[in-house]
Amino acid sequence: MTILNFKVKVLLSTITIILFSGLLKAQTTDNDRTQRPGSISGTIVSELNEPLTRISIKLEETQTGTITNSEGQFEIKNLSAGSYTITASGIGYTASKQNVRVNAGETTTIDLQLDKATQSLNEVVIQGNTNRFSKKQSDYVSKMPLLNLENPQVYNTVPKELITEQLIFSVDDAIRNAPGIQKMWEATGRSGDGGSYYGTRGFIAQGSLRNGLLGKVTSTVDAINLERLEVIKGPSATLFGSSLTSYGGAINRVTKKPFEQFQSEISFASGTDEFHRVSADVNAPLTKDGKLLFRLNTAYNYEGSFQNVGFQRSFAAAPSLLYQPTDRLSISLDAELSSVKSTGKQMLFFYFPADELGIHNAKDLNLDYKESYMGNGLEQKSRSTNFYGQINYKISDSFTSSTNFSSSHSYSDGFGSYFYLVPNYIVTQDPADVGMSNYMTRADQSTKDSKVTAFEVQQNFNGDFMIGNLRNRIVLGLDFYSTNSNINFFGSEYDTVPLNDPNFDYSSFNGKNLGQMYAEGDIDFTWPDISKTKTYSAFVSDVLDITDNFSVLAALRADKFDNEGGLTGSDAFEGYSQNALSPKFGVVFQPVKDRVSLFANYQNSFTNKGTYLAYDVTAPNNLTQKIADLEHANQIEGGVKINAWQGRLSTTISYYNILVDNILRTDPNPDAAQLSAQVQDGSQRSKGIELDLIANPYKGLNVIAGFSYNDSKFEKSDADVIGRRPTTASSPYQVNLWISYHFPENIVKGLGVGVGGNYASDNKILNSVYYGEFTLPAYTVFNASAFYDYQKVRLSIKVDNISNQKYWIGYTTANPQKPRSMVASLAYKF
Template structure:
């Protein structure tokens, strides 16, 4: 009997033990309904736990019966403690919602922020502090890395279509915002982490290392000094995270596209005081354009050091190397028929090349002196080098014997050029959180410095024009009344120094014999530009009312022939005010109004050069804007509605003078008025969306040429619209499958102004894109089809010799793995 009882106990004991345990399973998500991947879930009393998967789901088994405290934490979110009760043989299903931690977003963006959706609630761009976008009295729109990945975007120009009032001007690093141009190399609207950095003008900026792209609409001179009146574009680089995360992806597709990306981050030290992140990107791609290709390399390491709770130091480098050819656009027959020449036709020769190299190095420091006072210091060193050989248009058709033009032959010229720039940016400011009676203040006082230096040796060989009668020199243009001064062919036509590009010749892109060209040398004399800025800003909070007051004193110095006996010095100054108000009419709805003035000096080499039509006055601008910002669906969806009036005085335009291709003209006044609507975020956990619409009436209001008054500004469509939506299936037989669908609309646009002539009109277009996603655990397959209906369209252009067609239908397939 005793033996029987022992045997029975041995058999029943495991069952009794098992009966005293339960299971916890659930999902961790943010307040906007998006899953928080890799969140940490722990049971405090048992010192055990797990991590959520890529979909925010978790499960803990064999938990003894009893009462416990569940702790859930994730970088960028408030840690949450929740009491739970485990019952024997039961599964506790629980959904955890974490609140994003605003306090963890330091006044300078040093640490990584774990965005997981198309929405972003906080920005440093509008105030230089971590301010909820709802409380910034100015329109700020953005594209997160999640949206860029879902659309298989690789360049800045690929994503700006998602933002109202923003569109391409050309193939270059060249964009319009509210009808005003923002260009690379002007240092007037292209920012990296809120700092001005030297960028290429010829190639669009790569974004594999970018966390998000932000656009602040209107002049931001009160914050950054020299700024484009239309707005500024800020690229926020990816920063280190404390938790280990690695991902790799590869994309193959149309036009012989191959891309591969890597993103690695985590902690180097056991106490998480030293963090790292490494982003890598490589591209080797062709194009739908003849002879065009891109070979790009991006290496972007970043390190964060947190010695204590009050001090944070970040160091990051972005190295970019680009090889390809400069694409000056499509030329069509002189009758102006955009469809008369294939959109694949470029004017390049097979021996052309463009090699660019850039390095950005940044050191950022934030230190909390007290609980209410912090100090921030940022230094950025950026360099850019250009090595170029190109056959390009002379901006006119070939001249015939009688002085008339041949509509099938494009006059050409050749540039061989090398230049190198170095930029230094230094920004220091204090933040004070103060209280005076019922008023809370967030006071900002700072000083910044920016310097751009063109290094010695910058020079260019240029071959252009028509050969002289003896063949020993070249004359820029042909004068039929003095034909004897030129070398003529058997038909009496002048002989070009560089052979014309024949639009009917299928071999026009062949190797060119450059040995007989007659060159003129242009020297880019060394110059230095410097900006000093003193600024103060106060954000006041009085119950539901917030007021922003800012003032900046700007000092601009331009030095031509720098460090030589012929040095020329020019100084300009500007006092730049900013004023805005935000009022909360509902907890989720704010209305705002703002007034800000802008300033953009003309560089001294342009302003004082009589060969290009100078001297020219500096650009000045002002913005008046009112609008509303709101959150919907429990904070999941952000919306912005803006109505604005923007004015600028002093813009320069190409005069399109065949005898002097560099000649510019200054327009008296331009005005942009319009309305914009943007929304971004989620309808629910599975359904994400971005959409925008813009009506922009951007016209010339004052000009010496009366025919220009009232004309729409170049590459400034009156109407643009965009929508992109993505739906993921998380349950059932189709679990892991997702679908994306989008459309983009742009109305007709003028090209650049041509003096005494009507500028070309580029037709409106509507494009449709789609995507399919399949995700299993840490593996995802993604297929994007762009321009599904193969719509022929032009994204912008100058004239009928420099039109910029958009890509035809193309397919991109991406495979990614996170581990």
């Protein structure tokens, strides 16, 4: 019996025991049920249908009460059966009353809307003792509504309030507020894989999820349609599949939704490096009864480069339509459309060992930081056209249905410049020049009419019901996901040039000259990447509340993966099919209910590795082709989540340990290694700790802080890298911090300031016996913002990289980052 089969059988046995015990308890008599207390729960929202925080909830008959959390939710427990009058009130809002009936053993649910007492609809009201950046619930992380304290999985949230305060315009900048995740590679805009790459928990991830479903964008993602960003930690294939997640986690964009009142905002921004931006957010009900709602978010960006050549011009539009014909049925249709024309940002590759180059740290590079080393016209066009639909239906008070579809279409055409350092001896042919590098090769990797289409259909059934006195929250899902890749790469080396020669004309490497070279047939390589895949999946997840303080999560996913074959470079490959099971398990114990949560989880993910060549002395040429077994990642994690000080302190501390096994590696048999044969017995381990803290110590002051440490290494691998940290693992130590203060209303109403930054330790982008070590040095980048809200106007200014530090990001590459920059913005609401 394999370890995987054993784990699955144990998991299924656990689910059976839990459900069986629940059925036994379901035999409780009706007389027992009438003796149990009831409760009242609900949500308080504003006129804009936004949740209201710290609204006072009281029962007139008992004088008991509570306050709403950051999602506007409340619950009052242990009530005797009978009628009550509930009052909801808050500063700046007109109080509302409602009569409710509580039945024994049942929860009565109500929703109330509070109207503003004096402020106009569009006025921004800064509420004092509010942990405004803490979002304590997600409907997407577990594909069901779960409070953070109830969820055994770790995730971090970057809300729109923080995005607005920091004057953020892209997902790349928003993600710096989440602990343990680091931008590793600039977006290239190439069809299929051109989005930004991030490092999390020792592995590379991309932002491929949108509202929990397929949402790929193969360029820099504009933040105009971002309600919040969720960074989901750890292997997450059980609920999201393996194609849209990584072993380190997943990045989910939660988008803005239409609401029932007319409200619009238009903003203008301008800054250094020729930055200009115009954006609009228009929300408009289309019918008087509020059943048909429309919202449009759109933005136009232009930005030059801090280097002497380069630019990016982008347009994004996100229309959304919501139709609610009945209280039970809602239908939403929306899209995300983006178009980008840009010059690729400089990426420096390393094709020679560090000893031959004579440098081991980016701070010692013999490069002009602000020199682009190219001319004009090396541009690429990229488009992403994504469509989404959702039909939600309330089957009963306990069950809902959600039918979803998502389609993603990406396109790219144009140049993709890249550069790599060359040792002197390659140019001079003098062996004495080993250990010096004063030359650079300039090259291109273009895409021509490249397209990738992906499609997902998912049907979910959610239930929230009692079996006896055990509460079950369950999701049953069916999922179909397909991709069709038709990418066409081609390119050439252009020339090799001396570095930092004031008399050399670097502008000769430009679009006109490179285009003419290709027209004359001077192409070094062509590399088609053509494939079709389909994945059929079913998953189930159940959160069982065994007591008010103790819950268990058990989940399982079954996948059937079909690869129809295709072409990579000059090598055609045959299709294959593979089945996979991905279990998940978690426990939560709250020693202090709704305040302290102790959690532990087991999470799993996998990768279909395709075929490989194995050494076989009986086979022709001693090689035989095999279908690789699934590569697996298994995580064990535990920690504590705290929601204290009346919600003003929210923190998560966790330790994780991820083991990846079944990794393909070079066959250690010397005869096999000479034939490039492989074996599938490699392993890699990644472990570490993470801390996330969001606090509101006193009125007007908000703090976000994060810390992470990751220890990754190859445990069983090629001799060249065994025991070493993978070059994809990012910086071992990372820190993020943001502190903002909103001045009291009696001083300057609407004024606020914020300051913070990010620290990342040394990052080894070369780390092997052959290539040696090359390090991107540690960096600390400080940022600041100031903002002022007055009635319908918001003025903002931000400064990034205040200390003007030179620093690099990358994995296997060195990518120089922007020095000090400044942006000012004016927004008007109507």
